[in-house]
Amino acid sequence: MLWFETALLPHGWRDHVRLHIHGGRIARVEIGVEPGQLDERHAIGIPGLANLHSHGFQRGMAGLAETRGPVGDNFWTWREVMYRFLDRLGPDDVEAITAFAYLEMLERGFTRVGEFHYLHHDPAGAPYANAGELAWRVVGAARETGIGLTLLPVFYAHSNFGGLPPLEGQRRFINDVDGFAVIAEECHRAIATLEDANAGIAPHSLRAVTPDELQTILPLAHGGPIHIHAAEQTKEVDDCVAWSGSRPVEWLLDNALVDSRWCLVHATHVTPGETERLARSGAVAGLCPVTEANLGDGIFPAEPYLLAAGLFGIGTDSNVLIDAPGELRALEYAQRLSHRARNVVAAAEGQSTGRTLFGAALSGGAQALGQPQTGLSERASADIVSLDAGDPSLAARRGDAILDSWIFAGAGIDCVWRRGRKLVHGGRHLARQGIRERYCRIIIRLMG
Numbered sequence: 382m383l384w385f386e387t388a389l390l391p392h393g394w395r396d397h398v399r400l401h402i403h404g405g406r407i408a409r410v411e412i413g414v415e416p417g418q419l420d421e422r423h424a425i426g427i428p429g430l431a432n433l434h435s436h437g438f439q440r441g442m443a444g445l446a447e448t449r450g451p452v453g454d455n456f457w458t459w460r461e462v463m464y465r466f467l468d469r470l471g472p473d474d475v476e477a478i479t480a481f482a483y484l485e486m487l488e489r490g491f492t493r494v495g496e497f498h499y500l501h502h503d504p505a506g507a508p509y510a511n512a513g514e515l516a517w518r519v520v521g522a523a524r525e526t527g528i529g530l531t532l533l534p535v536f537y538a539h540s541n542f543g544g545l546p547p548l549e550g551q552r553r554f555i556n557d558v559d560g561f562a563v564i565a566e567e568c569h570r571a572i573a574t575l576e577d578a579n580a581g582i583a584p585h586s587l588r589a590v591t592p593d594e595l596q597t598i599l600p601l602a603h604g605g606p607i608h609i610h611a612a613e614q615t616k617e618v619d620d621c622v623a624w625s626g627s628r629p630v631e632w633l634l635d636n637a638l639v640d641s642r643w644c645l646v647h648a649t650h651v652t653p654g655e656t657e658r659l660a661r662s663g664a665v666a667g668l669c670p671v672t673e674a675n676l677g678d679g680i681f682p683a684e685p686y687l688l689a690a691g692l693f694g695i696g697t698d699s700n701v702l703i704d705a706p707g708e709l710r711a712l713e714y715a716q717r718l719s720h721r722a723r724n725v726v727a728a729a730e731g732q733s734t735g736r737t738l739f740g741a742a743l744s745g746g747a748q749a750l751g752q753p754q755t756g757l758s759e760r761a762s763a764d765i766v767s768l769d770a771g772d773p774s775l776a777a778r779r780g781d782a783i784l785d786s787w788i789f790a791g792a793g794i795d796c797v798w799r800r801g802r803k804l805v806h807g808g809r810h811l812a813r814q815g816i817r818e819r820y821c822r823i824i825i826r827l828m829g
Contacts, residue, residue, distance in 0.1 A: 383765065383798070384416040387779070388426035391756045394780045398426065402763045405577065405800030410759055424770030425783060427739075428756045429492025429797065430705045431746030434608070434646050434667045434696025437479030437519060438500055441824055442466040443701045456614050456676045464550030468504050469827050472518050475500065479522035481820035482700050484810045487528055490705030492764035492799050494528055495696065495750045497583050497608060497646070499535030499554045501564055506552030508560070513567025520571040523578070525812065527804045529764065530575060531750040533583040533608050534568045536561045536590055536598050542624035544591045554585075558597050565601045577762060577800060579751050581605030581642075587621060587629050595637065606642055606751045608667065609633070613647035613678050630655045639664050644749040646696070649679040656682050660691030665749040670711035672698035680715045684725055687741070694746030706788040709738040713788075733781035735788045763801035769793040769808065 388398040390410065399420060401409040416422050446454075446462040470478075479496075486494055496519050502508055511517070516534060523530035537554040540547045547555045556564065565582060572578035582602040584590040586609060590598075599607065612618055612629045621629045630651050633639050639662045646667035648659060659666060668681055676699070686693070695708040713734055716725035727734040747755035754761045768775065768783065774790035775783060786792050797805035804810055 382417065382420045383426070384414075384420035384422050385426035385767070386422075386424045386770075387783075388757055389428065389784075391758050394783075398757075400426075400757065400763065400765070402801035405763060405802075407757065407759055407761050407763050410757065423767040423796065425768040425775070426757065427766050427768065427784070428743055429764035429766050429799070430490055430739075430742055431493045431495070431694060431750050431752065431755075432486055432491040432696050432705070433495045433644060433665070433694040433746045433749040434669055434698050435482065435486075435494050435496050436499070436699060437482045437496055437522065438467065438470060438475050439463065440482035440485075440700035440703070441470075441474075441478040441820075441827065443699075454677075456678060457616070459676055461550065467500060467553060470500070470504070472509075472514055474823050474827065475515055476518035476521050477816075477819045477823050479519055480525050480816050482703060483522050483526040483528045484813060484816050485703040486697070486705075487526060487797050487799070487804050488794065488808060488810055488813075489703055489707075490766050490794060490797075491697075492529055492766070492797065493531065493746075493750055493752070494523070495531040495533055495606070495608065495644075497533050497535060498568075499537055499583070499585060501534075501556065502553045504553065506555065511567065512560070512563045513571060516564065516568045517571045520575055520578070524575060525816065526810065527799045527802060529762070529799060530572065530578045531606065532568050532572050532578065532580045533606065534561070534565050534580070535583040535585050536594065537585040538594060539589050539591065541588045542620050558594055561598060562601060565598075569603070579605055581607055581751060583608040586610040586617070587632060588617060592636065602642070604642075606644060606749060608644040608646055608749070611645040611648050612650045613673075615650055615679070618650050628652070628655065630659060634658050634662060641748060642751075644694070647673065647678065647681070649673060649681050651682065653682075653685065656686050656691070657689050660686055660689035664692070665745045666691060666693040667696055667749060668693050668708075668712060669696045669698035670708050670715060671702050671704070674711060674715065675699065675701050680719050681712075683712060683716050684720065687726060687728065692745040692748060693741055694749045695742045709735075709742060709788050713738060733785055735784035735786075736781040738788060739784050763798055765798040766794055767796045769795040
């Protein structure tokens with residue numbers, strides 16, 4: 382049993398909370414009780430967040446694309462750096478880098494990850510003997526670290542709208558429909574070896590999949606989540622209009638029966654009409670503010686989207702910097718810079734911005750990863766974060782001011798439990814040393 386001096390429950394902050402955990406889930410919640418002799422005692426408890434969009438292997442190239450090129454840089458020049466980096470990676474490398482990324486996620490407040498898994502083949506572009514070899518490596522990284530996994534195998538067939546042939550740098554991603562069906566099935570076999578894992582599918586983007594291919598692969602989700610990149614870059618929007626006469630989000634809403642199973646990742650460049658329609662669809666906007674800032678993508682229109690009751694979650698995408706509160710902070714700060722105002726996401730006077738961000742990301746992230754119940758409530762998975770009450774930025778904080786200080790003032794994390802198993806203590810993952818050492822050895826070899 383875990384006892385917290387104060388904890389964030391679905392109906393708000395409560396003091397003196399005991400959580401009874403059985404079989405990885407919260408069996409009972411007691412409020413206003415003194416700690417028992419056998420209780421493990423902590424000061425502040427909050428639910429773990431879902432990281433709805435990750436490319437685990439990209440953690441290994443963090444910081445390697447920060448030198449300006451001869452004609453200026455953007456997403457498309459960054460992509461060339463990424464292609465060159467992944468050409469070096471073997472299965473052991475992918476697993477080790479992904480494990481380190483997942484370790485950092487747990488240390489920084491994420492307890493579940495949606496892995497947008499598009500690295501499928503060997504460096505020459507040929508399938509491995511087991512077509513799902515690299516999916517099994519992602520599962521291995523999740524098993525080693527203990528993070529919850531939603532595996533999203535990616536269908537990627539073309540370089541641009543209209544079914545254009547793939548580029549040479551994309552050879553490790555490319556499949557036809559039949560080849561992708563084999564990988565998707567192998568992903569389901571792989572996640573069956575993990576506790577509480579699930580899978581969906583991820584058509585990469587409208588530039589990488591034709592309308593016929595999209596309709597053919599959707600049943601391979603088997604009722605699970607469907608994720609797709611959409612409207613991340615202005616060039617993507619322009620190319621989509623030239624191809625179809627519609628913008629990417631507009632096309633999806635008109636043609637793909639987008640509903641609550643869908644997550645439109647980024648959705649950065651949307652019109653007011655698209656913003657309102659996306660909110661009404663019940664889909665989740667998958668926002669990755671740190672990566673979107675790093676790549677110069679643009680700013681999502683969060684204020685009108687939230688006013689329309691739109692759902693969103695957060696992801697770390699390129700994993701250039703892994704930090705749950707940092708993603709929430711970057712989302713709000715981008716709105717402040719765009720509107721030249723403060724506390725933009727908080728909808729009403731007296732409402733906490735931190736609580737607004739956290740609550741929306743908690744529910745939206747859970748929906749996007751196919752998790753029907755979340756938070757510190759009975760029957761929910763015991764995915765729990767305790768904040769470091771000794772951190773000076775939390776001194777004398779109560780209620781929602783705790784979340785405001787965690788997100789905006791840099792308060793630290795003490796412990797993290799995933800399905801009731803403690804994985805992080807004193808701010809460090811219990812397996813950090815071995816995972817970190819293996820990661821560093823591999824990066825040194827790759828860079829050498």
